[in-house]
Amino acid sequence: MPIVESTVRVPVDPSTAFAVSQTTGETRLRWDPFIRGQRFADGAREPAKGVRTLTRHRLGFVMTSEYVSFAPPSNVGMKMIGGPWFFANFAGGWRFVAVAGQPDATDAVWRYSFRCRPAWLAPLLERIGTRVLQRDIDRRIAGFARGCEDPEVLAVVRAPAPDA
Structure with a gap:
């Protein structure tokens, strides 16, 4: 199964980095070049x-994903439930690790794994997909890093909870 991964060090603690990765709406669109829109399903x-x-990709593809793990502030994982015809499966995981001796630094590691279809064309599609998704994940994590320095994004994730 092909895997693509990208890593970046951001100047915030793991809780803040995790919170930035989980932003939605206009806040998410400020930093995430991968998507055109994203919303929770089923009333969540x-x-x-x-x-x-x-999630609607910037090129118009639509994917329904499900959180398979959610462990703030260290990691989150998702898998595709439905999506573009060429993916037999797709999953993503994000991990956030504190940098030793640097309280306001986090290493963020984002990883995708996928399998393409139809099976007879998968070897070619997966070679192409690896290149395309590597470029996408590199751009996406660079956007995430910008989000971790964006005063507007940080204000949203650091704001007190509505019932606090």
């Missing part, structure tokens, strides 16, 4: 294991 209001999201 926040991310959690089992929650589904609907």
Whole structure:
């Protein structure tokens, strides 16, 4: 199964980095070049294991994903439930690790794994997909890093909870 991965060090603690990665709406669009829109499905209001999201890629592809793990502030994982015809399966995982001796630094590691279809064309599609997705994940994590320095994004994730 092909895997693509990208890593970046961001100047925030792991809780803040995790929170930035889980932003939605206009806040998400400020930093995430991968998507044109994203929302929770089935009436969910926040991310959690089992929650589904609907994501529209910047090129128009639509994917329904489900959180398979949600462990703030260290990691989150999702798998595709439905999506573009050429993916037999697709999953993504994000991990956030504190940098030793640097309280306001986090290493963020994002990884995708996927399998293409139809089976007879998968070897070619997966070679192409690896290149395309590597470019996408590199751009996406660079956008995430910008989000971790964006005062507007940080204000949203650091704001007190509505019932606090």
